Every structure is written in structure tokens, then in C-alpha cells.
Amino acid sequence: MSFLCFRPYDFQQLLKDISKLNNNYSFVHVYEIGKSVEGRPIWEIKIGEGERKVHFNGSFHANEWITSSALMSFVKEYAEAVDQDGEIEGVSSQFLFSETALSIVPMVNPDGVELVINGPSKANAQQVMAMNHGLTDFSGWKANIRGVDLNNQYPVGWEIEKERKLPKSPAARDYPGDRPLSEPEAIVMAELQMREQFDRVLAFHTQGAEFYWGYNNKEPEESKQLAERFERVSGYEAVHFIDSHAGFKDWFIQEYERPGFTIELGKGCNPLPLTQLAAVYEATRSICIAALLK
Template identity: 35%
Template sequence: MQNFAVKNICKKFPFVKAGEIGKSLCKRSIWALSVGNRKNMTLYAGTFHGMEWINTLILLSFFEELCIHYKNRSALLGCDVFSILSNQGLMVIPCVNPDGVEIQINGASSCPQFERLIDKVGDNTKHWQSNARGVDLNHNFNAGWKQLRYLEISQGIKGPAPTRYGGKYPFSEPETIALKNLCIKNKFSHAIAFHSQGREVYSAYRNTPQKSIDLGNKFARLAEYKVSEPEEIATGGGFKDWVIGYLKTPAITVETGLGKNPLPIGDFQPEYNRIKKALVECIII
């Protein structure tokens, strides 16, 4: 589905740049698409977790809609897309964890190389969040990783698991390495990580830069989401934490939708409409 959508967007909009930033453990493409000024870009990345594929739909739909307005030089919800993007480009990674999504939707057999491990650690792959070898990608970034690992162990997560196992060491997984290399190379002005669910925004991590707090407040105001402080186990190890802590770049996490993961596909369109204005306006900080 994703490969087809990416190719379709590229065909329709020759000004779009698309490429793989890397491959998952099972050699699925991790795509990145960009539009506008590539010297100064914002990053939106989604679907770090298997059950949260609604964010892939949201990011691809948003990117495509943005391209239509960029091409036609028309306004989107009152925003001048062409002038925004000419100044500040946008890169979108619709799916950081393609294997995890396949496992959640189609079961362990979609990752044959890891089928035995997946069957062993996950009795119900319908709740699978990790990558193919049971590492939670959003616990694998090098930001407070060790403390998070102790917390995981204290909660009984000692090895590969459907959720919340941080891996043997930070950046042990090809998916997190791909994102790390991309960010170091591109020096994004700010980043938003899209998860589900809760209609919440998280902007805090240790010495949170004021710009992260401002960005979080802006997104929350425009989408009518709430600003929250993470629970202990959700602190550290995450992409947003690493962007703030290591790259010293403003970043937030957005939890789209409300209900129980995986959110039903029927939630996609109304939720996308609800946050669209925030998506456009948060390209600029």
C-alpha cells in the first residue's frame, strides 16, 4: 500500500523528492518524501509502532494535499502553502516501522525470518508494537536509554517483546539507525513524531527548549488536543527525546486519535480533518 502511494505521489508531482532512508529488518522500504525548500526543512515522522498505522494514512494524505496546493498556488485552510514551503520545506516519513505494521495486520508470517521469535514472545500479534525482532523502536534511541532499560526490567520486560523492550543497546535496529543518520545529515529546524492515541501532545524532555513547548502548545491549540507530561516509562528512549537531548532541536510527540489501538480505519478521515490546520501551521515554528 505504502509503496504504491509513494510512487503515485511522485508521478503526480514531479517537484517531490522521494527515497528510501533505509530498510527495515525484513528489507521493507522506509520512505521519505520532501517538498519545498530543502535547505531548511521540518520533519514529520509517523508509525513507530505496529498498531499506529493510522498515522501513515494521515501523513501521506497530508503530504499529497499539500502538494496539490503547492502546485496550484492555492490556499489550504487559509494558509499560503506555496509561500510557506518556499521558505520552509517539509520532509515526511510516513512509516518508520513497516515490519511492525505488517505483523500487527497480517501476523508473524509476514516476517518469515523472525516468525518463531514473534510467535514465542507475542501471543496476540494484534497488539504488536515493536519491530520484527521485538524491539520497541521508540525505546531504542540514545536518550536516557539506560535508565529506561532499568525501568523496563523492573516491569518484567527483559528481552524481545511486543512492546516496550528497548533493545540490546541504543540504535541497535536498522530503523532507528536510518532515522538517526537522516537527522544528522539534514539538520531539521524541528520535528514532530506521530503516535496514537490520546489526542495529546508531549513536548517535555529534561531541559526542554522553549521552542518545543511553544510548538506543542501551538499544535494542541489548533487540533484541540491537550498538552500532557509523560509517565515514567514513556520518558526517554524516544525519537523526540533524542532530537531534543542530542540534536538540541525542538521536537514534540503527538498522539493522534482517541480510543483503543489500533484505531479503526473509520477514524482516519475525521481525525485527519481535525488536525489538518495544525499540520499546516506547524511546518513553521
């Protein structure tokens, strides 16, 4: 597939792809919606003119960078289809464009992604090495650069996660912070939803070949219908509830009572190998198109 990038998808690759989108497609709009701890831009990409507002995001977790690669592959394929007045998986791209306003934040955690793929910078080496127990292998790192799990940062059941999660201080993974929304990346995503009022949200993670679609019985009936659709097109298992709180999807469902999903792409150990990229992208594309339809 010409749209796939068969190399670790770091921040520089994201910048290259965004530059190409800006240069090639006048209908693709890119915005800097905030900055990471280390000052890297967090980008939002918008495509479409419809009334229904749908949002996708990837790489909340650093070692799940393959989600950024898959989402950007979808953006590239979708943009080319719109430009050529073509179809994508048998659906008119112009129809999708006219029916839906799509927002994508492909890399929520750029500092963490850079750490996992390219290692620490001189500025952060001492800090992150200490949190990584002195190890130079950062493949297990999920957190942002300050050692906070960005998908445990939202004010919905956060106290539950804070009480039961280990470790109790900044670490490579699972630390929810000392308060909700303490991290700039998590704040950026909350502010984006509050500003844009998305109708549907899909947060892409890895792994498990399944997805979660409920929270605290706040999800609408539409969520079940979409879950059945996603399950059918992807072959992934739809899971209603899991014992987890304080995630972006959880907060979205609790606060807005609209359909929200956490999609767990692929199977295996994070970071997923690039040998899985084609299969991961097939599932991503099918779910994305299904999410854009009414």
C-alpha cells in the first residue's frame, strides 16, 4: 500500500506528512492546537464540511505510535480519494466529505513517541532514565515525558485510578498524575472537545483486536449500533464495559453522553512490530469509514 510508512513513525515523519498534505490539498486544514511538555506542536487535521462532527486520535500512549502511522495513512488515502473524486472501500469520498466534518489528532504524545523511537535528548536523559529504572530501552514507555499516563488524566473516576494504580510517582507507565488534567497534552485534548463539541470520538490504542464502547451506563443507544457496525467491518470484538476509569473516552461519554470508543488495534506486545502495520491499517480504515457514516 503506497499510503503506509514502513518505518517507526516519529514526530519528524508526522511533520513531513503534514507538510505534504498542506502542499497538495487545499481542502485539508491543519492547526496547531497546543504544545507538549517539551514544546512540540500538537496538530489537528480537519477534512470535510458536514454537520456531523467526528474525531479520531492516536498515540495517547508513547509506545503505541503505530496508531499515528495508521491514522495518517487513512488521512492520506482519504485526501487522495477526495481529490480524485474517488471511492474508499466502496464509499464515495465526496459523500463522506459532504456529510461529516472529521477531526484527527494523530499524535497526542509527541515527546513520548520521540523517546520510544529515538531515545532521550540530552535535556531529558537524566530524568527519564531515572523513571525507567536506569534502562536505556524505552520500548515499554507509555507516559508523557514527565512520566504521567495521559489516558489516566481525565476527571471521571480519576480518584479510583489514583488509589489503585502503581506506581505512586512519575514512571514509564500507569501513573495518573497528582491531579486530573495536570499535563498539557491532556488539557489540549479536553479543550478541543469542549471547543468543538464532537458528536463521536474514537481513540486509537494498541493492542487486543477489540474495542470498548461503554462507560457508567452513560453511552447512548447509538453507541451499541455503532459497536455492532465496527465489529462487523473489522472483526474486532466489541466490549461493553471494562474496569477502567479516567480515560479520554470515559470522560467524553460521561460528560456528553455521546458515542465514544477506545479501539485496541492489533495483537501482541507494544510497540507492535511494523509487520503488523498492513493488518492494523485494514482494521483502522474500515472502522474509520464506518465511523464517518450516519
